[in-house]
Amino acid sequence: MTGLSSHGTHDRDPDDRDVQAEIAQLMMDPATHGGQSVSRIDTHASMVFLAGDRAFKLKRAVTYPYLDFATLAKRQEAVATELRLNRRTAPELYMGARPVIRGTGGTFMLGALQPDGPDPDAVAGVLVDWLVELARFDEAGLLDRVADAGALDAETVDRLADAVADLHACAEPALEQGGADALALVIDENAEQFAQAPDLFPSEAVEQLTGRTRAALSTVRDLMDRRGRDGCVRRCHGDLHLGNVVLIDGRPTLFDAIEFNRQIAEIDTLFDLAFLVMDLDRRGLGWAANRLLNRYYRGRDDLDALAALPLCLSLRAGIRAHVAASARATQPDADARAAKEREARTLFDAAQNYLAPAPARLIAVGGVSGSGKTTVARRIAPEIGRAPGALVVRSDVERKRLFGVAETEHLPERAYQGKVNAQVYQAMFDRAAAALKAGQSAVVEATFLDRSSRAAARKTAEALGLAFQGVWLSAPEDTLKARVDARTGDASDATSRVVEGQLTRAPKGEIAWPRVDAAGTPEAVGARVLELLAAG
Known part of the structure; x- marks a missing residue:
């Protein structure tokens, strides 16, 4: 555990x-x-x-x-x-x-x-x-069982992310713990434990993984030490995987936090979060891992922490690998022991793979309100860049942040004009750039009605020497209006009248971004966008 x-x-x-x-x-x-x-x-x-x-x-x-x-x-x-x-x-x-x-x-x-x-x-x-x-409690409500039953949904993931964020916000800072040295101890402990099962973890592979994790730590040492000084090391949960979360009245409830060892529990909040992200990712629930990360960071500005995410994911996978290896001795039969061995090897390979991430890139999704930009952005984000995928940055959310209001609070028309629009787009590009600098890909989604805004998106990536791709979503006017009229509980303030105005300003004819028919199902449109991105 x-x-x-x-x-x-x-x-x-x-x-x-x-x-x-x-x-x-x-x-x-x-x-x-x-x-x-x-x-x-x-x-x-x-x-x-x-x-x-x-x-x-x-x-x-x-x-x-x-x-x-x-x-x-x-x-x-x-x-x-x-x-x-x-x-x-x-x-x-x-x-x-x-x-x-x-x-x-x-x-x-x-x-x-x-x-x-x-x-x-x-x-x-x-x-x-x-x-x-x-x-x-009803053990069927444990999130590992919910996930295994294929019943984990987006709303539950959002609530889970909020629960973790709330815990981290109220958790007591631990100024004497954490930082780079704490992660170095985890690296040493993993190496020691791998050595106890050479039949599962060959010494050469262990040496390679240990060397790579130490090299990864050296690149983020100053960052982790600074986060420790800034109060990001707290008395966290410490054992934050799906098996220690249960649904109570539909609310993800964290329980069984580590009480017996301060070193295990007084950790960087990113390292605590990484356990859940890794657990979801290794279960084949990449969409949920990506959504969890995005929801957690929705209102946070410490995106530079993402530079340490590959290391944290690798360490968490390594921990679970040697725990699985140790657990085989307690299994009741040969099949169960073999299953633990497969789990251990798979997690060990994952620990290696997390340290070889794909390069960051910027994707822009544009189109008139109702064209499905947010849905497409969320669908493609898990497939973009390194695990668990891209950070999604929405202009609608950044606008609400700029005005200091809740995402679902309606803003007046003046909040969508002139200089305010320029500020919103700049805030969106700044947030995307912060993620990109940390090595995490980003997907920005906005109307991008003006050529200048589309050019600014490209320049954001080019300034960092990173790849950029944009896509434009189109749908019939009736479809666009029906979609915006059906929205509830969303950050967008668009109405049918807004759609009419946007259509008069939308680019006509050929543009640099490939057009995608967004009138189909979310699954079909998302797949088409991914095909276009893969084709370059």
Whole structure:
């Protein structure tokens, strides 16, 4: 789960094991739960007991190189930290701390729930250990299962991105952690773990990957150190993959944040986000990985951070690769072990591939309002440049940003005239240029009615020595009007009357950008645009 070493683990003294064995017996007894049946899940660090509408987590009295639950005091502290951290995102799940008490006859029993966290002074009896008590949820709502079922949709991805952004905004800065040195430690840890499975990760390939990751780190060392000083290293989730997100009332809810190791959790927010991006990308959900990145960065200006994205994706893939390799030993049969081996090799290859990204380029999508520019931009973005695809920059969104209003707030007509238009286009090109400088491709979409705006798009790319392509979308007037009239909850303020005015100004005859009939289905139009871009 964490990606750190599992070697050198050991249980605590026999008394700890005996006590926790008795606790397990208590928790597996239906009588403890009012007669309800109980099931148990074991992990390397905890025992989880499921009964009725509750789950109870007992932290094992074990020590690992990255985790120390050796004493009751340390487990108590971990319970308190787990509650505090996870209540940032899932307060409805984390009910509180439940003491385990030894009664006068020596039998174990559960004490009263402590909603505010473990307080040994409030325990009536001899305190034996602590449980985290959680509300159970429908496991079919876990996003890894939703994704595997092909049921992940755009709205859920948007809400997921917002949830991550909200966590990062409120997370406590960690000025003593992070920066380039923290990523260097991850590189070393990955290399050490790869060496434990030479049958899956040949030494020559490991040496090559390690060398490339160190070289990649050297190019962004100053950037990552500056981000650390600027407060971008925070107490993040730390284990942010789809299996640690669940839909509750349709809302993606982050849970099971790392509580036991500050080094794992106090990281750059980009490194935290990269786990989700990588997880989506490796599941074949490139569209979702791209949409997540775009939604997360929608209101952010630190686009220079994208220069470190390939490194972060590679490190995350590497972590998951050696975790999969370690997990094969716990699989129940040969087929399951083989599946883990395939997963490990695939992720290792991905770690290599993320460090060999495609060169950045700028794509412009123009056309009258209602021609489907936004839909096309979103459809082609995952296929443009390096993973997870291009940053999409919309003139409508930049206009709302310029005026400091919500994307769906209507602006007056004067906001679409003269100098304001020039400012909007410049802001759009500046944002695209920031992504391009960081190595991420960009797709800009606007009406581009004026020749000068189309020329400015080309010059933005040429100034950086990068490739540029533009496409012009066309559709019948009735189709354009029907589309703008049907819009809800979008940044565009266009109406049928606006469409009429734009059509009088739209370029006639031949233009430098190839024209695409946008009257078809979004899938067909997107495919046609990608064909044109591939043809050059």
